[in-house]
Amino acid sequence: MNKLWVITLSVFKKNIKSIGFWTIVLSPILSISIAIAIGYFTINKDSQNCLIAIVSENQELKLEFFRLKSTDFKFKSAKNEKQVQKQMQDEKIDGYLKIETSKNSVIHAELYDSGSIKNKADSMQQILQTIQQKINAAKLNLSAADLTKLNSYPQFKKTQISFDENGKVTTKKDKFDMRSIASIVFTVLIVLFIMTYFSMIAVEIANEKGTRSMEIILSSIESKTHFYGKIFGMVLLAIVHFSIYAIAVICFCLTNLGKSLLQEIHLGDIFSGLFWWIIPFTLVSIFLSMCLAALAGSLVSRTEDAQKTMQPFVILAMLAFYLPMILSNDPTNIILRVVSYIPYMSAFVMPSQLANAVATIPQVVISFTILIIFTGALLSFSANLYKSNVLLYSDNGLLNNLKQSLKNARVETLASKVSRKD
Numbered sequence: 001m002n003k004l005w006v007i008t009l010s011v012f013k014k015n016i017k018s019i020g021f022w023t024i025v026l027s028p029i030l031s032i033s034i035a036i037a038i039g040y041f042t043i044n045k046d047s048q049n050c051l052i053a054i055v056s057e058n059q060e061l062k063l064e065f066f067r068l069k070s071t072d073f074k075f076k077s078a079k080n081e082k083q084v085q086k087q088m089q090d091e092k093i094d095g096y097l098k099i100e101t102s103k104n105s106v107i108h109a110e111l112y113d114s115g116s117i118k119n120k121a122d123s124m125q126q127i128l129q130t131i132q133q134k135i136n137a138a139k140l141n142l143s144a145a146d147l148t149k150l151n152s153y154p155q156f157k158k159t160q161i162s163f164d165e166n167g168k169v170t171t172k173k174d175k176f177d178m179r180s181i182a183s184i185v186f187t188v189l190i191v192l193f194i195m196t197y198f199s200m201i202a203v204e205i206a207n208e209k210g211t212r213s214m215e216i217i218l219s220s221i222e223s224k225t226h227f228y229g230k231i232f233g234m235v236l237l238a239i240v241h242f243s244i245y246a247i248a249v250i251c252f253c254l255t256n257l258g259k260s261l262l263q264e265i266h267l268g269d270i271f272s273g274l275f276w277w278i279i280p281f282t283l284v285s286i287f288l289s290m291c292l293a294a295l296a297g298s299l300v301s302r303t304e305d306a307q308k309t310m311q312p313f314v315i316l317a318m319l320a321f322y323l324p325m326i327l328s329n330d331p332t333n334i335i336l337r338v339v340s341y342i343p344y345m346s347a348f349v350m351p352s353q354l355a356n357a358v359a360t361i362p363q364v365v366i367s368f369t370i371l372i373i374f375t376g377a378l379l380s381f382s383a384n385l386y387k388s389n390v391l392l393y394s395d396n397g398l399l400n401n402l403k404q405s406l407k408n409a410r411v412e413t414l415a416s417k418v419s420r421k422d
Contacts, residue, residue, distance in 0.1 A: 004225050004232070011233025015200060016240065024196050025241055029248050036257070050120065052111075053078040053087065053096040061099060061107070064131045072123040088114065097124070105135050179275055183351035186282050187321055190347055193238065194289040194317055198310050201234050201290055202297030223387035227294065231379070234290055277364050278351045281371070285347030288375045289313070292344075295382040298389035299401040313344075320345035324352035331356035341367050343374035 015021050051074045054062050065075040076093070078084045084096040095113030102108065109128055111121065137146070208217065217226060252258045296309035320339065327333045331353065340349045340359070346367050353359035388405045 003221055004229050007221070007226060007229025008232040008236065011204065011230055012236045015204075015233070015237050021200075021237070025244055028192070029245070049074045050094040051076065051092075052124075053084040053093050054099065055081055055084060055096055056099040058099065058101055061101065061131070064134065065127070068127060068130065070123070070127060072120045073127070088112075105139060107132050107135070179355035180352075182275075183278065183355040186278050186351050187348050190282055190285055191317055191321060193241070193286045195310070195314065196241075197234055197238060197286070197290055198293040198296075198313065199307060200237075201230065201293035202300070202309055203307070204234075205230060205294060205297035206300050224383045227298075227383045227386040231290055231294055235287070238286065238290075273357075274359060274361065274364055275354045277368065278354055281347050281350050281368065284368075284371055284375055285344065288344055288347075288371070288378065291375065291378045291382055295378070295385070295389075298382070298386055299405065316345065317348065320348035324349055328352075331358045337363075341370055343371050346371055 049070075049072065053076050054065055055078050056062055062077055078087075078096060081096070081098065084093060087093045088095065095111060097109055097111050099107060099109045107128055111124055133151070137143075137150075142150070253262055292313060293310075296313075300309060323339060324331075324336060327336055330336075336349055336353065340346050340353055340363065350359065350364070350367055354364070385405050389401070
């Protein structure tokens with residue numbers, strides 16, 4: 001146990017001091033922070049009222065603009081186009097609106113700006129539409145109340161309904177959209193951790209194997225102890241990784257923007273029912289990827305070959321990641337149901353099944369049980385083959401090396417049985 005702890009801490013300290021690890025951890029945080037900052041300042045800039053000059057011979061039409069209360073624009077009257085162009089050149093106004101009306105009272109407007117109010121064109125269109133409706137209502141002798149009724153829209157909302165075994169009906173607010181976003185976030189997180197730790201573990205083991213120092217190491221430490229030490233060291237590293245992201249999320253939630261989002265997004269409602277299963281699926285799948293990485297890393301002879309072993313597993317992960325998106329219109333598709341039971345791939349498909357509320361309790365429990373059993377079996381299998389793997393130096397490829405390692409392991413097992421009989 002003491003040797004296991006020594007190896008675990010050694011792997012942890014070595015990687016946590018590396019610049020590469022902190023680059024991987026902090027890059028998403030910095031990218032998201034920059035994106036939020038840009039969006040925040042852009043929104044603040046867009047929220048400022050733009051000063052628009054109205055150029056029109058119709059004085060009554062000009063008054064309509066001044067009567068309106070707009071959060072995007074301030075309006076001023078102008079005598080002619082040359083005057084406002086000079087004001088734009090001197091940056092006294094942000095743009096001007098040239099308006100004419102036809103004989104049938106249809107507004108013909110053209111907005112001139114230097115590009116500073118291009119994001120508010122839709123708002124200007126709505127203002128013009130409101131004024132046009134008032135003109136049309138006046139021509140048809142409609143009152144303000146009639147116009148309000150004419151512009152009223154139907155109220156619509158979605159409610160999720162479910163039935164228990166006794167046929168009891170339960171209704172609750174539909175959370176499909178937010179759960180879909182949460183499922184995508186978790187699957188992206190799985191992909192990120194798989195790509196990060198698969199590479200780190202494979203390189204960690206392949207590096208020691210490439211230096212031909214494994215014979216010396218395994219002469220003083222049991223192979224299983226060395227293997228578990230590598231895995232648990234990376235688990236500690238992943239815990240730190242998760243903790244940093246958790247702290248970053250908590251800090252964001254303490255900001256004004258985060259608080260406003262939390263008022264709209266009720267986490268307790270999102271992670272109610274079966275949806276909370278997405279968390280253990282994520283954690284176990286990341287650990288499963290670590291076991292696969294350790295097995296793959298022990299089968300290659302050179303450090304540079306460790307990166308190549310990652311490609312088949314990344315392709316498989318990408319296939320499972322995009323499969324729910326391709327079949328998003330048919331969440332009950334038999335392909336999705338079958339894949340949700342396949343270990344490693346189930347972590348990418350099950351979140352979408354949970355978000356769409358098509359996964360039943362037996363399906364979730366069976367899928368998770370299969371995932372746990374497979375992960376434990378793979379961990380034990382990899383640990384038993386570890387000694388044979390790391391002492392095998394061959395460039396015949398991953399599968400050929402695995403076959404050779406299995407043969408060597410059988411020979412060692414038979415030899416040990418013979419020696420015990422003697």
